[in-house]
Amino acid sequence: MVVWTDQERAYIQDIFSKLNYEDAGPKALQRTLIVYPWTQRYFTSFGNLYNAEAIMSNSKVAAHGVVVLHGLDRAMKNMDDIKKTYAELSVLHSEKLHVDPDNFRLLADCLTIVIAATMGTSFTAEVQAAWQKFLAVVVSALCRQYH
Amino acid sequence: MLSNTEKELIVQIWDKMIPVAEDIGSEALLRMFTTFPKTKTYFSHLDISPRSEHLRCHGKKIVQALAEGARNISTLTTTLAPLSRFHAYQLRIHPTNFKLLNHCILVTLACYMGENFTPVAHAAIDKYLSAFSAVLAEKFR
Numbered sequence: 001m002v003v004w005t006d007q008e009r010a011y012i013q014d015i016f017s018k019l020n021y022e023d024a025g026p027k028a029l030q031r032t033l034i035v036y037p038w039t040q041r042y043f044t045s046f047g048n049l050y051n052a053e054a055i056m057s058n059s060k061v062a063a064h065g066v067v068v069l070h071g072l073d074r075a076m077k078n079m080d081d082i083k084k085t086y087a088e089l090s091v092l093h094s095e096k097l098h099v100d101p102d103n104f105r106l107l108a109d110c111l112t113i114v115i116a117a118t119m120g121t122s123f124t125a126e127v128q129a130a131w132q133k134f135l136a137v138v139v140s141a142l143c144r145q146y147h
Numbered sequence: 148m149l150s151n152t153e154k155e156l157i158v159q160i161w162d163k164m165i166p167v168a169e170d171i172g173s174e175a176l177l178r179m180f181t182t183f184p185k186t187k188t189y190f191s192h193l194d195i196s197p198r199s200e201h202l203r204c205h206g207k208k209i210v211q212a213l214a215e216g217a218r219n220i221s222t223l224t225t226t227l228a229p230l231s232r233f234h235a236y237q238l239r240i241h242p243t244n245f246k247l248l249n250h251c252i253l254v255t256l257a258c259y260m261g262e263n264f265t266p267v268a269h270a271a272i273d274k275y276l277s278a279f280s281a282v283l284a285e286k287f288r
Contacts (some may be wrong), residue, residue, distance in 0.1 A: 027266075034266040035273055052267050109250060110269075116257035117264050124196075125174075125181035128254060132182050 002137050011130040015115060016076050024118065027063035028111035030056050032135060036106045042099055067106070075138050082141045090145035101143040106137040149278075153271035154220050158271060160256070161217040164210055171255055172206020173198070178251040186244055213252075216279055227282045235286035242287060245280035252276060 008040075030038050031057050040049045046060040055061055071089065078085040093099045112131060116123045164171050180187050193201040212230060214227070219226040234240060236258055253273060257264045 031266045031269060034271040052270075057265070060279055109253075112255045113253055113264070113269060116254045117261050120258050121263060123254075125178045128178055129182040 002080075002082070007126075008130040008133065009079065011127045012076060012079070012134050015119075015131055016073065018119070019069070019115070021066055021069040024111070024114050025067070025069035026062035026105050027065070027114045028107060029061055029065035029068060030058075031110040031114060032103075032107045033061065034087075035110060036103070039103050039106060042097065042103075045069060048136070062094070075134075075141070079134075086138070086141035087145060090142050093142055094146040101139075102138045103144055104142050108132075108139055111135070126140065149220065149271065149274055152273065156268055156271045157217045157220065157275045160260075160268060161210075161214040164256075165214050167259075168210035168214070169203045169207040171252075171259065172208070172210040172247075173203045174200055174206070174258075175209070175248065175252045176206050179248050182251065183244075183247045184191040184221055189238070189240055189244075195254055209248075213276075213279065217275065220275070220278075221276060223282045224285070227279070231283055231286050234283045238288075242280075242284045245284060249273070249276040249280060 033043070033049060034052045043064075045063070046058060046064075048058060049053040050063070074085055075082045088145060093101075095106075112128070112135065115131070116128070121125075176195070180190075180195055187195065193205065194201075194206075195202050212227075216226055224231075248280055253269065253276070256272065257269075260268075
């Protein structure tokens with residue numbers, strides 16, 4: 001059972017309240033595909049991912065980035081039972097999409113960096129720690145249904 | 148594998164960090180200690196509270212080493228040999244910790260550089276930090 005302090009909840013809600021899903025989602029997924037090119041293996045149907053410029057102008061990548069952020073939004077709205085909220089998503093990623101779960105952490109790290117670049121100095125060490133704890137719980141929930 | 152463009156980008160970025168080495172270095176360390184508390188176990192001999200002299204001094208050393216490595220990327224093994232021996236035989240840090248500091252360095256650069264920390268710059272620096280860490284961990288066994 002994950003225990004959240006009031007401060008952690010506040011930090012996480014605050015980040016989401018300032019997040020532009022249509023901006024941060026695409027940026028995080030683009031970054032993942034550029035910085036960790038092996039992740040492109042899951043997106044062969046997305047067309048041209050040949051170089052950074054192609055990835056950043058790819059509309060399917062952008063659309064999917066938004067989908068990912070809306071998924072995270074659900075976790076934020078159900079912080080006390082992310083495991084249960086993500087049970088189906090976990091089965092989807094393991095049984096249908098066959099994603100190596102080590103890659104979830106890479107997307108999480110890229111999202112953290114996008115948020116850091118947007119928030120600048122207000123993304124303090126304490127805020128970062130709370131945010132990364134949240135993402136660690138999300139990643140763990142996504143990994144749960146892998147057998 | 149770093150392209151020539153990436154090598155130039157890496158040098159440019161680290162050269163900009165030299166004048167603010169204490170700020171960048173101490174912030175990266177503080178982020179690491181706050182997000183990954185187990186990393187503090189290697190610093191019980193120092194005062195690593197925010198803005199402490201030890202933290203700023205240590206942070207500065209790290210950024211300076213990274214800047215020097217950036218200027219000598221093709222000879223990293225030679226340039227870092229003393230640091231490599233130090234990490235292997237004296238510090239004996241569990242190798243997974245390098246990734247944690249690298250991540251916090253990237254976050255610090257992102258906060259500092261904002262939109263200028265482009266995906267291409269991020270990729271180049273991440274690759275550089277991985278190469279740097281690999282050399283530091285080379286003599287571990």
